[in-house]
Amino acid sequence: EAGVAQSPRYKIIEKRQSVAFWCNPISGHATLYWYQQILGQGPKLLIQFQNNGVVDDSQLPKDRFSAERLKGVDSTLKIQPAKLEDSAVYLCASSTRLAGGFNEQFFGPGTRLTVL
Amino acid sequence: GQQLNQSPQSMFIQEGEDVSMNCTSSSIFNTWLWYKQDPGEGPVLLIALYKAGELTSNGRLTAQFGITRKDSFLNISASIPSDVGIYFCAGQLAGTASKLTFGTGTRLQVTL
Numbered sequence: 001e002a003g004v005a006q007s008p009r010y011k012i013i014e015k016r017q018s019v020a021f022w023c024n025p026i027s028g029h030a031t032l033y034w035y036q037q038i039l040g041q042g043p044k045l046l047i048q049f050q051n052n053g054v055v056d057d058s059q060l061p062k063d064r065f066s067a068e069r070l071k072g073v074d075s076t077l078k079i080q081p082a083k084l085e086d087s088a089v090y091l092c093a094s095s096t097r098l099a100g101g102f103n104e105q106f107f108g109p110g111t112r113l114t115v116l
Numbered sequence: 117g118q119q120l121n122q123s124p125q126s127m128f129i130q131e132g133e134d135v136s137m138n139c140t141s142s143s144i145f146n147t148w149l150w151y152k153q154d155p156g157e158g159p160v161l162l163i164a165l166y167k168a169g170e171l172t173s174n175g176r177l178t179a180q181f182g183i184t185r186k187d188s189f190l191n192i193s194a195s196i197p198s199d200v201g202i203y204f205c206a207g208q209l210a211g212t213a214s215k216l217t218f219g220t221g222t223r224l225q226v227t228l
Contacts, residue, residue: 004158031214041220041221042119042221044119045215091159095214
């Protein structure tokens with residue numbers, strides 16, 4: 001079974017530029033997550049989708065970050081304009097369904113963003 | 117946002133030694149998880165704990181869900197070089213629709 005795919009793997013941009021990341025979850029996984037992992041820290045949830053609807057975006061900096069999952073499958077995360085503090089690894093994860101109990105999240109390899 | 121406190125931050129051990137690390141929170145969690153992250157990869161789930169006091173093993177790994185539900189422990193026995201990586205705990209609050217709060221990580225390095 002193919003895992004979570006992300007691209008690009010690395011991106012270097014200058015501050016105030018825009019950048020977009022792409023994620024393709026495991027086939028059949030209804031729930032998709034975007035995390036930000038700053039160097040030396042654990043992942044922090046930015047946004048969670050159930051199919052094509054947003055479940056939780058409480059920690060997404062909405063003035064500059066946006067995400068969509070139009071067809072309920074793959075997803076894009078965009079930053080516009082980027083700031084130096086956005087330098088981090090952006091991880092995508094997916095799980096089978098949203099429920100009251102625990103559903104294992106499977107992570108992609110991440111996109112490492114460097115903002116100069 | 118909240119991050120769970122893990123200790124130690126990093127460990128240098130010799131191959132064959134046992135390792136212990138813990139994770140504490142100010143909040144009560146319904147589920148505790150332990151992940152391992154290799155360089156350039158996403159975290160991979162090692163162990164999931166669902167009940168206070170629960171002790172669960174996965175090969176050389178053993179984890180415990182603290183009785184207060186505010187902490188968890190991970191032990192690795194007889195470490196080997198491939199144990200190198202960063203270990204994260206994560207907690208899930210009841211009714212939070214699978215939202216995970218991650219710890220700050222413990223970096224493990226194994227010397228031969």
